[in-house]
Amino acid sequence: MTIHKQHSLSDPVTVLHGVGIRLQEKLERIGINIIEDLLFHLPYRYIDRTVLTPIGTLRFGYNAYIQGEIELTQVRYGKRRTLLCRISDSTGTIALRFFFFSKAQEKGLQRGLSIRCYGQVRRGSNSLEMIHPEYHVLRDVQDDGLEKKLTAVYPITEGLQQTRMRKLNEQALITLNNDKKNMAELLPEKLLAKKKLPTLIDALNYVHRPPPNADTQSLTEGTHPAQQRLAFEELLAQQLSLLELRNELRTEHSPAFNVSTKFVPEYLKSLPFTLTNAQVQAHKTIASDLNKTVAMLRLMQGDVGSGKTVVAALAALQAIEAGYQVAIMAPTELLASQHYNNFLSWLEPLGINVVFLTGKLKQSIRDSVEAQLKKQMPVIVIGTHVLFQDSTRFAKLGLIVIDEQHRFGVHQRLALLEKGKQHDKYPHQLIMTATPIPRTLTMTAYADLDHTVIDELPPNRKAINTSVISNNRREDIIERIKYITAKGRQVYWVCTLIEESETLQCETAIETADKLTERLTLIKVGLIHGRMKANEKESVMQDFKKNKIGLLVATTVIEVGVDVPNASLMIIDNAERFGLSQLHQLRGRIGRGEIKSDCVLMYQSPLGDLAKQRLEIMRTSSDGFLIAEKDLLLRGPGEVLGTRQAGMPEMRVANLIRDAHLLPEIQNTAKKLLINHPDKVKLLIYRWLGKSLSYSNV
Ligand code: ADP
Ligand code: MG
Numbered sequence: 001m002t003i004h005k006q007h008s009l010s011d012p013v014t015v016l017h018g019v020g021i022r023l024q025e026k027l028e029r030i031g032i033n034i035i036e037d038l039l040f041h042l043p044y045r046y047i048d049r050t051v052l053t054p055i056g057t058l059r060f061g062y063n064a065y066i067q068g069e070i071e072l073t074q075v076r077y078g079k080r081r082t083l084l085c086r087i088s089d090s091t092g093t094i095a096l097r098f099f100f101f102s103k104a105q106e107k108g109l110q111r112g113l114s115i116r117c118y119g120q121v122r123r124g125s126n127s128l129e130m131i132h133p134e135y136h137v138l139r140d141v142q143d144d145g146l147e148k149k150l151t152a153v154y155p156i157t158e159g160l161q162q163t164r165m166r167k168l169n170e171q172a173l174i175t176l177n178n179d180k181k182n183m184a185e186l187l188p189e190k191l192l193a194k195k196k197l198p199t200l201i202d203a204l205n206y207v208h209r210p211p212p213n214a215d216t217q218s219l220t221e222g223t224h225p226a227q228q229r230l231a232f233e234e235l236l237a238q239q240l241s242l243l244e245l246r247n248e249l250r251t252e253h254s255p256a257f258n259v260s261t262k263f264v265p266e267y268l269k270s271l272p273f274t275l276t277n278a279q280v281q282a283h284k285t286i287a288s289d290l291n292k293t294v295a296m297l298r299l300m301q302g303d304v305g306s307g308k309t310v311v312a313a314l315a316a317l318q319a320i321e322a323g324y325q326v327a328i329m330a331p332t333e334l335l336a337s338q339h340y341n342n343f344l345s346w347l348e349p350l351g352i353n354v355v356f357l358t359g360k361l362k363q364s365i366r367d368s369v370e371a372q373l374k375k376q377m378p379v380i381v382i383g384t385h386v387l388f389q390d391s392t393r394f395a396k397l398g399l400i401v402i403d404e405q406h407r408f409g410v411h412q413r414l415a416l417l418e419k420g421k422q423h424d425k426y427p428h429q430l431i432m433t434a435t436p437i438p439r440t441l442t443m444t445a446y447a448d449l450d451h452t453v454i455d456e457l458p459p460n461r462k463a464i465n466t467s468v469i470s471n472n473r474r475e476d477i478i479e480r481i482k483y484i485t486a487k488g489r490q491v492y493w494v495c496t497l498i499e500e501s502e503t504l505q506c507e508t509a510i511e512t513a514d515k516l517t518e519r520l521t522l523i524k525v526g527l528i529h530g531r532m533k534a535n536e537k538e539s540v541m542q543d544f545k546k547n548k549i550g551l552l553v554a555t556t557v558i559e560v561g562v563d564v565p566n567a568s569l570m571i572i573d574n575a576e577r578f579g580l581s582q583l584h585q586l587r588g589r590i591g592r593g594e595i596k597s598d599c600v601l602m603y604q605s606p607l608g609d610l611a612k613q614r615l616e617i618m619r620t621s622s623d624g625f626l627i628a629e630k631d632l633l634l635r636g637p638g639e640v641l642g643t644r645q646a647g648m649p650e651m652r653v654a655n656l657i658r659d660a661h662l663l664p665e666i667q668n669t670a671k672k673l674l675i676n677h678p679d680k681v682k683l684l685i686y687r688w689l690g691k692s693l694s695y696s697n698v
Contacts, residue, residue, distance in 0.1 A: 038172035043152035056091025231654035237688035242448035257322035278456035302454030304588025324398025357383035523550030565593025575601035
């Protein structure tokens with residue numbers, strides 16, 4: 001055991017054993033600068049390596065730790081080279097599949113050896129499989145070598161290993177327990193007692209290193225009191241920061257833009273349709289907000305296809321006419337470029353300068369765009385998060401539009417406001433989301449925002465007919481695709497998130513595309529997934545738009561915003577594994593034109609009761625708000641669902657759906673703290689959100 005020097009929580013991570021400049025840089029990338037930051041870098045899940053699961057009892061979809069003897073290892077050459085390794089114990093057999101492997105790895109997996117693996121159990125073509133499991137070959141089969149505790153899994157970044165993170169965290173915990181006085185308890189004692197919650201220090205120790213007798217189930221679900229306590233504090237900090245920000249903004253000034261008399265009327269005249277009443281209302285509200293010297297901070301919610309972009313364009317025109325710059329930010333390159341093309345075709349004829357800025361652009365192009373923004377010239381810039389990176393400076397930013405808010409965390413939103421601030425004036429901010437956010441959540445998670453809802457779809461929309469079909473009717477569906485595409489229409493085939501790993505999701509999509517290409521010889525099958533380069537995605541999307549691709553196999557990268565009106569059929573594979581709101585978003589990709597559209601929710605049978613109910617809601621409703629409310633209700637604990645949620649800002653421990661029951665108490669506590677303990681308020685915000693933000697002017 002090494003003797004650790006006594007460090008303090010506020011020391012830079014470089015004082016820790018094993019942290020050199022390279023590691024420090026990596027840590028900095030994920031917001032870890034001082035030792036205390038390591039403690040608030042919380043595990044996002046746990047691996048249970050305390051028990052082995054007999055292979056014969058494995059259930060697909062679940063993660064498991066297994067042990068077996070290697071029966072066969074071979075490289076398969078097909079379209080893709082794969083390494084296949086079959087292992088078995090006395091109860092059953094499972095295949096391990098690797099798409100990327102070395103010669104040494106292949107040699108190491110010799111027949112007869114015993115091996116332990118951890119991974120997600122999937123249904124393969126002939127048997128159960130694990131794809132790219134973590135594994136090690138056992139030297140000594142007698143030694144049980146099982147972990148005594150749950151293993152924490154941390155969010156990491158490229159080039160940073162879990163084991164490294166765990167070791168650093170170990171040192172941080174030692175520091176914490178030697179330097180307790182510097183980890184202030186900020187929650188009222190009464191509250192902790194009433195809610196039976198542990199202190200901060202106990203909670204931190206617990207979640208990083210759950211003891212051997214820990215309640216595995218509740219830890220995995222995130223409902224353990226230690227996690228709930230941290231979630232409470234995190235949500236509280238967030239609530240406080242939003243309230244503070246709102247207060248601050250009320251006292252700050254923003255540039256007021258006159259109601260547009262030139263560009264807005266011209267643009268409206270150029271559109272091939274008239275605005276819906278809901279669009280007119282939203283536009284009026286926003287126009288009057290922009291006309292005030294108080295910063296607008298408005299969330300515009302509207303179902304997919306309700307026409308939010310047009311309303312945003314109207315807001316942009318008002319700012320431009322007043323001589324200001326507008327930044328429009330989208331969550332993905334694809335969506336940004338789609339917006340860019342729309343805005344270009346709409347607004348260039350009006351003589352407005354529209355530019356595009358993403359990280360994937362050539363440096364020289366980027367430089368020239370950035371140079372334009374530094375001039376006091378009205379311009380609309382559309383891009384991804386690079387818009388608020390350090391190198392980008394705006395000379396006269398008057399309005400920020402954020403599309404699909406849920407991909408941006410709350411603190412990114414705040415950082416953006418800070419960034420746009422000039423001469424003590426904040427730009428106005430309009431946030432658009434298609435994800436209906438249940439009212440209970442808007443009250444708290446978006447407490448700093450005013451709300452506008454576009455509750456009406458353009459009149460030309462045809463209802464989408466949704467059906468729920470078992471996976472063993474795949475053949476029928478393939479026939480249907482042939483029929484539809486023969487008529488010149490197009491089809492989406494969406495491979496949903498089988499598990500959290502994006503790589504696996506891409507693998508599934510690649511496999512599916514291969515199979516469908518074999519079956520559908522008369523049409524071109526395209527493929528789009530998150531691992532592709534932005535320009536590749538862009539060109540596939542363009543081909544799909546131009547109807548050069550008849551069937552597009554996609555991962556959920558198409559979830560937001562993509563607009564191809566000729567696509568009239570969507571098949572969602574493994575639909576039961578998906579959140580309802582996300583399904584709703586996906587479904588919104590069709591029914592965008594004059595053609596009647598169909599959505600097929602395909603499930604792996606057998607389907608559980610809860611899953612049945614959920615899919616039934618999708619079949620019978622097209623109301624995004626209703627779907628969101630039901631989704632919230634039906635997400636019983638224990639139901640296997642992706643942990644990522646649409647519509648929710650990113651948080652370290654809290655989960656707005658799971659922890660919704662804490663919200664009333666959090667609102668209460670926030671109010672009390674603001675009145676009685678402004679000092680604690682600052683500390684809380686700083687602890688959870690504030691490190692990258694400047695609150696110097698608060
Ligand atoms: P979303 O709210 O999902 O962002 P968009 O703004 O992308 O929706 O609009 C979806 C489609 O509907 C676009 O092709 C857009 O041009 C069209 N659209 C918008 N408003 C109307 C309207 N009032 N009448 C007819 N079509 C409209
Ligand atoms: Mg949109």
